[in-house]
Amino acid sequence: MTLNFGQILADQGGNFRPMTHDTQIVDALREASGYIHALRDSVLVVHLQAHRLDDDVGQRTIQDLVRLKQFGARIILVHGIKQALNQAVGDHTLLNGQRVSNDDILDHASNIENRAMQRVESIVSVSSSRHSLGRCSVVAGNWVTARPLGVIDGVDHLKTGVVRSIDKHALLSITEAGHIVQVGPVQYSITGDRYNIRTDDMAMEIAVAVGADKLVYLNETPNAERSTALSPATAEAMAKTTPSLAHQLQLAARAVRRGVGRVHLVSADDDGGLFNELLTRDGVGRLVSADRYEGLRKATLDDVGGIVNLIEPLEAAGQLVPRGRQAIEIDIDHYWIFERDGMVIACAALLPIGEKAYEIACVATHENYRGLGRAAALLEHLIEQTDGEDQVFALSTQTSSWFNEHGFVNCDPRTLPAERLARYDPKRGSKVLLLKRG
Ligand SMILES: CC(C)(COP(=O)(O)OP(=O)(O)OC[C@H]1O[C@@H](n2cnc3c(N)ncnc32)[C@H](O)[C@@H]1OP(=O)(O)O)[C@@H](O)C(=O)NCCC(=O)NCCS
Helix, strand or coil, rough: CCCCHHHHHHHHHCCCHHHHHHHHHHHHHHHHHHHHHHHHEEEEEEEEEEEHHHHHHHHHHHHHHHHHHHCCCCCEEEEECCCHHHHHCCCCHHHHECEEHHEEEEEEEHHHHHHHHHHHHHHHHHHHCCCCCCCCCCCECCCEEEEECEEEECCCCCEEEEEEEECCCHHHHHHHHCCCCECCCCCCCCCCEEEEEEEHHHHHHHHHHHHHCEEEEECCCCCCCCEEEEEHHHHHHHHCCCCHHHHHHHHHHHHHHCCCEEEEEEEECCHHHHHHHCCCCCCCEEECCCCCCCEECCCCHHHHHHHHHHHHHHHCCCCCCCHHHHHHHHHHHHEEEEEEEEEEEEEEEEEEEEEEEEEEEEEEECHHHHCHHHHHHHHHHHCCCCCCEEEEEECCCCCCCHHHHHEEEEHHHHHHCHHHHCCCCCCCCCCCECCCCC
C-alpha cells in the first residue's frame, strides 16, 4: 500500500478530496473498512509528546484522533513532556532516563501539562466545528494515583513519582460515554502531594489496567524503511540495538505480555502516520504483538479462496502450474500458509506422490512480501514434516536455482515415483529436483 491514507482524510472536513488515482482511494477505503469496523468499542491509549502540539503535523494527529473516536474507538491520550521539559530545565536533570524532579521542575512539568491539555481542547473544539466531525469533548481528571519513586542508587528522586494505582472503571466509563480522556505527567499521591511521573511508563500502565486493544507511542524516531511486526522477545532483542527506541520497545514487550493487544511505535513526524498504521494491513511503524499476525500455520478449507487469490496471477504468468480451486480443496490438508491479518501472503504444499515420496508444490509468496525468508521458512517447515528416509521432490520451470540454494539437486525426471511420472508434462519441461539429505 503506497497510498498515504492519512493524507486523503486529513483536513478534508470529512469530504474525500481525490488526491490520487480513484482506484487507489477505493482500494484504500476497502482495506481500511475492516480496520475501521474493528475499531468500534476498542480502547486506544496514545502517547504523544506535548511539544508536538505546536506544529501542524501534531495538530492533524489530534484531529485524526477525533476521527478515530468518531469511528467508535475509545481514546485515552497521554501527554509526554520529556522534550518540552528538557528545553525548560535541561536534560542534566535526567538520570538513567528518570527525571530527578525538585519543586521547580514539578512546576515546569505542571505548566507544560496544562498548556498541552488546553492546546488539545482548542484543536478538538476547532475540529468539531470546522471539519464536520461532530461534537467531541475532552476531559482530564485524577484517575492515576502516584507514589514517590524514592531513592535509587543513593539518589533521592524527590518529586518524581511512579504509578501506584489506576481507576480503570472511571477511565472506561468516561471513554464509553464518548469523551476523549487526557492524562498528564503530574499526578497526586494519597496524601495529596504532587509527583511528576514518566509518561511512557504511565501510558503502558494505563493500557494494561484498562485492557487496551492498542497502545500507540507516537515517538521521535523516524519510521524504518519497511514496517515491522515483532514478537515481544524480538522487540526486547531489538531494544538492545536501537537506543532511541529501547525503552519503548521494552515497554511494548511488557505491555503485550501483560495483555495489551498490540503496541504500535510510529514516528510523530509522519503526517497521517496514525491512520496508515492503524487502518492499513502493512502499517508504517513497528508493531509488537503476541498474536499470529504473521503466523505460519496449516491451511484449512477457509483458506482456499486466499490461496487461489495468491497463486492465480502466478499461474497466469506461467510461474506456477495451473491447478484449479477444486484440486486445492481436495489437497488442502497438505497446504501450509503464512497469514497476515487475514490475508494469505505465502503458501506451499507437501503432496504425497507415492510410497515414502513427497512433492513440494505451489510455493508462492505475494510480491509485496518477498525476500524476507517466508518461502524458505515454509520449505524448511515442510521438510521437517517428512521422515529422513523420505524422498522430497520439487518441480520447477523458473525457480530451480532457488531450490538448489536450499539443498535440492537436479535429477532425471525418471527418478520420480511412477504415479507422478505419469503426470509429468515433458512439454512444460519442468526441472525435477530432489532434496539431498545429510
Ligand atoms: C520463489 C518465491 C516463492 C520466493 O519467495 P520469498 O518469500 O521471497 O523467498 P525467500 O525470501 O525465502 O527467498 C528470497 C530469495 O530467493 C531469490 N529468488 C526469488 N525468485 C527466485 C528464482 N526464480 N530463482 C532463484 N532465486 C530466486 C530472491 O532473489 C531472494 O534472494 P536473496 O535472499 O539473495 O535476495 C517467490 O519469488 C514467488 O512466489 N515466485 C513465483 C512463484 C514461483 O516461482 N514458485 C516456485 C515454483 S514451485
